[in-house]
Amino acid sequence: xxxxxxxxxxxxxxxxxxxxxxxxxxxxxxxxxxxxxxxxxxxxxxxxxxxxxxxxxxxxxxxxxxxxxxxxxxxxxxxxxxxxxxxxxxxxxxxxxxxxxxxxxxxxxxxxxxxxxxxxxxxxxxxxxxxxxxxxxxxxxxxxxxxxxxxxxxxxxxxxxxxxxxxxxxxxxxxxxxxxxxxxxxxxxxxxxxxxxxxxxxxxxxxxxxxxxxxxxxxxxxxxxxxxxxxxxxxxxxxxxxxxxxxxxxxxxxxxxxxxxxxxxxxxxxxxxxxxxxxxxxxxxxxxxxxxxxxxxxxxxxxxxxxxxxxxxxxxxxxxxxxxxxxxxxxxxxxxxxxxxxxxxxxxxxxxxxxxxxxxxxxxxxxxxxxxxxxxxxxxxxxxxxxxxxxxxxxxxxxxxxxxxxxxxxxxxxxxxxxxxxxxxxxxxxxxxxxxxxxxxxxxxxxxxxxxxxxxxxxxxxxxxxxxxxxxxxxxxxxxxxxxxxxxxxxxxxxxxxxxxxxxxxxxxxxxxxxxxxxxxxxxxxxxxxxxxxxxxxxxxxxxxxxxxxxxxxxxxxxxxxxxxxxxxxx
Numbered sequence: 021x022x023x024x025x026x027x028x029x030x031x032x033x034x035x036x037x038x039x040x041x042x043x044x045x046x047x048x049x050x051x052x053x054x055x056x057x058x059x060x061x062x063x064x065x066x067x068x069x070x071x072x073x074x075x076x077x078x079x080x081x082x083x084x085x086x087x088x089x090x091x092x093x094x095x096x097x098x099x100x101x102x103x104x105x106x107x108x109x110x111x112x113x114x115x116x117x118x119x120x121x122x123x124x125x126x127x128x129x130x131x132x133x134x135x136x137x138x139x140x141x142x143x144x145x146x147x148x149x150x151x152x153x154x155x156x157x158x159x160x161x162x163x164x165x166x167x168x169x170x171x172x173x174x175x176x177x178x179x180x181x182x183x184x185x186x187x188x189x190x191x192x193x194x195x196x197x198x199x200x201x202x203x204x205x206x207x208x209x210x211x212x213x214x215x216x217x218x219x220x221x222x223x224x225x226x227x228x229x230x231x232x233x234x235x236x237x238x239x240x241x242x243x244x245x246x247x248x249x250x251x252x253x254x255x256x257x258x259x260x261x262x263x264x265x266x267x268x269x270x271x272x273x274x275x276x277x278x279x280x281x282x283x284x285x286x287x288x289x290x291x292x293x294x295x296x297x298x299x300x301x302x303x304x305x306x307x308x309x310x311x312x313x314x315x316x317x318x319x320x321x322x323x324x325x326x327x328x329x330x331x332x333x334x335x336x337x338x339x340x341x342x343x344x345x346x347x348x349x350x351x352x353x354x355x356x357x358x359x360x361x362x363x364x365x366x367x368x369x370x371x372x373x374x375x376x377x378x379x380x381x382x383x384x385x386x387x388x389x390x391x392x393x394x395x396x397x398x399x400x401x402x403x404x405x406x407x408x409x410x411x412x413x414x415x416x417x418x419x420x421x422x423x424x425x426x427x428x429x430x431x432x433x434x435x436x437x438x439x440x441x442x443x444x445x446x447x448x449x450x451x452x453x454x455x456x457x458x459x460x461x462x463x464x465x466x467x468x469x470x471x472x473x474x475x476x477x478x479x480x481x482x483x484x485x486x487x488x489x490x491x492x493x494x495x496x497x498x499x500x501x502x503x504x505x506x507x508x509x510x511x512x513x514x515x516x517x518x519x520x521x522x523x524x525x526x527x528x529x530x531x532x533x534x535x536x537x538x539x540x541x542x543x544x545x546x547x548x549x550x551x552x553x554x555x556x557x558x559x560x561x562x563x564x565x566x567x568x569x570x571x572x573x574x575x576x577x578x579x580x581x582x583x584x585x586x587x588x589x590x591x
Contacts, residue, residue, distance in 0.1 A: 058283050058286050058287050058290075059287045059290050059291065061283050061287070062283055062284060062287030062288070062291070063287075065280075065284075070284065073278075073280050073281055073284045074284050074288065076281065077277070077281045077284055077285055078206070080276065080277065080281070081201050081202070082210075084266070084268075084276065085198075085201060085267070085268065086198075086210055086213065086214075088263060088266065088267060089194050089197070089198065089214060090213050090214055090216075090217045090220075091217070091259065092153070092157060092190070092194075092217075092259065092260075092263060093190065093191065093194060093214055093217035093218070093221075094217040094218075094220050094221045094224070095157075095161075095221075095252075095255065095256045095259055096157075096160070096187060096190050096191070096217070096221075097217065097218050097221035097222065097225075098221045098224070098225055098228075098252055098256075099160060099161065099164040099183070099187075099252055099253065099256055100129060100164070100183060100184075100187060101221070101222065101225060101335070101336065102164070102167075102225070102229070102248050102249055102252055103125065103126065103167070103180075104225075104335075104336055104337065104338065104339055104340075105225060105226070105229035105233065105245075105248065105339060105354060106229075106233075106245035106248055106249070107122065107339070107340065108233070108339055108340075108343075108350045108353065108354070109233045109237070109243070109244050109245045109248075109350070110243055110244075110245055111176075111245045114171070114243060114245070115170055115171065115172060115173060115175065115176045116172055116173045117173055117176065118173075119466070120462065120465060121173055123461045123462050123464065123465065124177065125173075125176055125177055125180050126180075126336050126457075126461040127457060127458050127459070127461045127462070128177050128180050128181045128184070129180045129181070129183055129184035129187075129457070130184055130454040130455070130457035130458050131181060131184060131458065132180075132181040132182060132183065132184030132185035132186075132188070133184035133185070133187060133188045133454045133457075134184075134188075134451050134454050134455060134458075135185065135188075136184075136185045136186075136188035136189065137188050137192065137447050137450055137451040137454065138444070138447045138448065138451060140156075140188050140189035140192065140193065140447075141189075141192045141193065141196065141443050141444065141446060141447030141450075142305055142440070142443060142444065142447070143189070144189065144192070144193040144196050144197070144443060145196070145439060145440055145443050148269050149193065149197050149267065149268075149269055149270075150263075150264070150267045150268055150269050151264065152189065152193065153189070153190060153193055153194070153197070153263065153267065154260045154261070154263035154264040154267060155260075155264075156186060156187070156189045156190055156193075157190065157256065157259070157260035157263060158256075158257055158260035158261070159186040160183060160186040160187045160190075160256070161253045161254075161255075161256030161257045161260060162253065162257065163179065163182050163183045163186050164183055164249060164252065164253045164256070165249055165250055165252075165253025165254070166179050166249075167179050167180075167183075167249040168242070168246040168247070168248075168249040168250045168253075169246075184454075191450060192443070192446045192447050192450045194214060195211065195214070195428050195432060195446050196432075196439075196442065196443050196446055198210055198211060198214065198432075199432045199442065200270055200271075200289070200439075201270075201271065201285070203288060203289060203292040204292055204432075204433035205292075205376060205379070206376070207376075207429050207432060207433060208372050208373075208375045208376035208381070208426065208429040208433075209369070209372045209373050209376050210429075211372070211425070211426075211428050211429035211432070212368055212369055212371075212372030212373075212425040212426065212429065213369065213372075214428075215368065215421070215424055215425040215428065216365050216368050216369055216421070216425060218335075218421065218424070219361045219362070219364050219365040219368065219417075219421055220361070220365060222335055222338070222357070222358075222361040223357075223358040223359075223361035223362045223365065224358070225357075226339070226354040226355060226356075226357040226358040227354075227355065227358055228252075229248055229354055230351050230354040230355055232244065232247055232248050232251060233245065233248060233350075233354070234351050236248075236251075271285030271286050272285075272286055305440060307440075308440030308441045308443070308444050309440075309444050311441045311444075312435070312441045312444035312445045312448060313444075313448075315435065315441075315445070316496075317434060317435060317493070317496065318435065318445045318448055318449070319448075320489050320492055320493055320496070321427065321430070321431045321434075321435075321445070321449045321489075321493070322448050322449045322451075322452035322453075323452065323485070323489050324423075324427055324449075324486055324489035324490065324493070325427060325428075325449045325450065325452055325453035326452040326453055326455060326456045326482075327456070327482040327483065327485040327486035327489065328420065328423050328424050328427065328453070328482075328486055329453040329454065329456040329457055329460065330456040330457075330459075330460040330478075330479065330482040331392060331420045331423075331479050331482050331483050331486065332420045332421065332424065333456070333457065333460035333461055333463060333464070333479070334416070334464070334475075334479065336461060336464075337461075337464045338357050338413075339353055339354060339357055340464075341413075341464075341472065342356050342357055342410070342413075344469055344470040344471075344472070345406055345409050345410055345470075346406045347406075356410070359414075360413050360414045360416075360417040360418075361417060363414050363417065363418060364414075364417040364418045364421045364422070365421075367388075367418040367421075367422055368388075368418070368421050368422045368424075368425035368426075369425070371384040371387070371388060371422050371425070371426065372384070372425050372426055372429070375426055375429070381426050381427075381429065381430040381433075382430075382490055382491075382493060382494035382497075384422070384426055385422070385423050385426045385427065385430070385490050386487065386490050386491070386494075387422070388418065388419045388420075388421075388422025388423045388426070389419060389422075389423050389483060389486050389487045389490060390419070390487070391415055391418055391419035391422065392415065392416055392418075392419025392420045392422075392423070392483050393419070393480060393483045393484070393487070394415055394419075395412045395413070395414070395415025395416035395418075395419060396416055396476050396479050396480045396483060397480065398412045398415070399412045399413070399416070399476045400473050400476045400477060400480070403471050416479075419483075420483075423486060423490075427449075428446070428449075430493075431445060431446060431449055432446065434497065456482075460478075460482075463475040463478045463479070
């Protein structure tokens with residue numbers, strides 16, 4: 021018998037014309053009762069109708085959310101890295117930065133960033149993104165603008181520290197936020213677009229700063245570098261105010277989604293992650309932290325992010341490095357910093373598309389890492405050839421940012437549930453990444469000029485470490501995939517001894533697969549899972565309930581196999 025809470029299957033046209041009253045009936049129940057009904061409603065749709073709704077949903081998300089998040093991240097990096105362009109136009113002289121104090125000014129940003137990283141990531145799961153992210157944006161814009169008022173070394177160090185503190189919430193928050201809208205098969209390219217905001221920021225920074233720094237010197241009695249911070253800060257404040265108005269929270273509360281789109285948006289994420297409900301029972305913060313800390317994959321991803329961040333430390337000094345290659349005109353130097361980043365943008369985006377298309381992330385990451393290592397070796401080996409060394413920077417940019425564009429999508433599609441664990445894992449990885457910034461900036465001391473061979477040698481060591489992390493993750497995830505295949509063929513959901521030897525991911529996958537296919541029953545008294553959210557609270561199929569007709573149940577069983585087979589561990 022069909023569920024009274026979900027519309028019965030019919031043609032797409034007839035489903036649309038069944039009337040608003042019927043939609044209101046099940047949507048109200050979804051909101052007031054149990055999130056299981058959202059998934060049940062999702063599976064009651066005809067596949068053709070479901071596909072049509074999902075395509076329209078993706079079109080809306082891609083048009084209304086993704087561009088805004090990418091542009092915000094572009095401004096995020098633009099504000100934090102303005103100091104690299106300002107250095108060419110008197111910032112060091114005007115603020116009294118001497119010797120390694122410039123490197124300290126770069127690194128102290130990461131100190132503030134690290135302190136706020138994990139708390140801000142947890143806060144992201146507790147506050148409305150539509151308010152939290154834009155508010156942080158406005159705060160960092162004001163703080164960055166205050167750099168224009170600094171007159172001394174302590175002043176600029178203080179501003180840089182607090183800039184890191186207020187910028188910390190955005191990137192991990194954006195990664196978590198996008199993972200609440202996109203499935204694992206979709207998020208790779210979108211996450212790459214987000215990360216490529218760094219590349220666009222670095223590319224446009226050279227063009228924007230060349231215009232401001234060459235034309236604003238002396239206006240209102242201020243140095244050109246001070247105007248750079250003022251104008252970019254004002255632009256970021258305007259964008260932050262816009263984000264407060266247009267950025268939505270989550271699918272279930274978004275006004276510009278239709279009722280059917282809200283159901284599809286929520287249920288497809290549950291199906292994709294293999295969970296039994298749209299929103300698993302809320303997990304205590306400390307438990308989520310413990311799960312993330314105990315998972316070895318968290319630390320391998322963190323190590324990978326640390327090595328990658330160390331490898332891109334050259335970007336904080338790129339104008340200086342270009343100048344040391346032999347280019348003397350500052351405007352030309354700033355313009356020459358843009359092409360490597362533009363090329364790296366398309367390289368990173370292309371490999372992210374391949375990763376999603378082929379459902380594999382280790383190979384694109386490994387190829388990019390190898391390219392970065394080749395470019396770095398050439399920069400160490402070749403000296404005195406101006407344009408050849410400039411060409412090698414293209415290889416390094418493409419390689420390092422190619423890795424960076426795939427790893428966060430890889431992390432968020434591997435450590436999926438519960439959401440607090442995913443958020444903590446992202447926060448830990450980003451924290452370790454910024455720890456690298458504390459020391460990697462000191463690779464580029466003035467004493468290593470002009471070839472910076474020692475500096476490039478340090479980067480090569482971290483690139484080798486990153487390659488080792490990629491290969492290790494590939495091995496671990498391939499082994500997990502093989503184990504899932506074996507469990508799918510041989511496991512028995514009623515065998516408590518068998519279940520007790522599984523980890524959290526394996527238990528969740530086994531439950532969502534076998535209980536629906538075999539109609540096995542798991543009562544709430546069988547405390548065999550590590551968290552109550554993984555234990556069915558019903559006496560029937562714990563994923564979708566029992567009030568389903570045979571056709572719907574057959575579709576569910578087919579989808580449950582898909583959940584299990586895709587587990588979703590991208591290797």
